[in-house]
Amino acid sequence: MASLYPTFEMPELVEQRQERPQPKYPKSYLFDFEKGDFVVDGAGRVVIADGHTAWVQWCIKTILTERFACLAYSWDYGVEVGGALRQPSRLAIEMEVERTITEALLVDPRTEQVRDFTFRREADQLWVSFVAVPVIGDAARIEEVRVDAV
Helix, strand or coil: CCCCCCCCCCCCCCCCCCCCCCCCCCEEEEEEEECCCCCCCCCCCEEEEHHHHHHHHHHHHHHEECCCCCCCCCCCCCHHHHCCCCCHHHHHHHHHHHHHHHHHHHCCCCCCEEEEEEEEECCCCCEEEEEEEECCCEEEEEEEEEECCC
């Protein structure tokens, strides 16, 4: 008796990989956070930072900006360090600072992960270091940003 369903041999599938071009982050002006001004070259022109450096600068600028403090920024920009510093213990302060920085940086779709926080205290000053991982490119270690002065 013949089968009601046809049978056939499956052809061997060959998987072709196509390399997609990696999208690049937009460039921006290079900023010197220690001087508080843009970097200029010998001819007096503002230096342009590559896309990855511009993203790292955005991360630093975001954690140096207190959320809701400036009307020029949207409500999802900046950190809430003021509330974090009023926590009752040192551990609670560090956990709140870590939470608010992570939330602030993950708002940007270019940021995949924020991890490896370390804190340094000196008298009443607090510095934070961490690793920010972008969706594209290498992770950036952001070192010694003073967050108690925000």
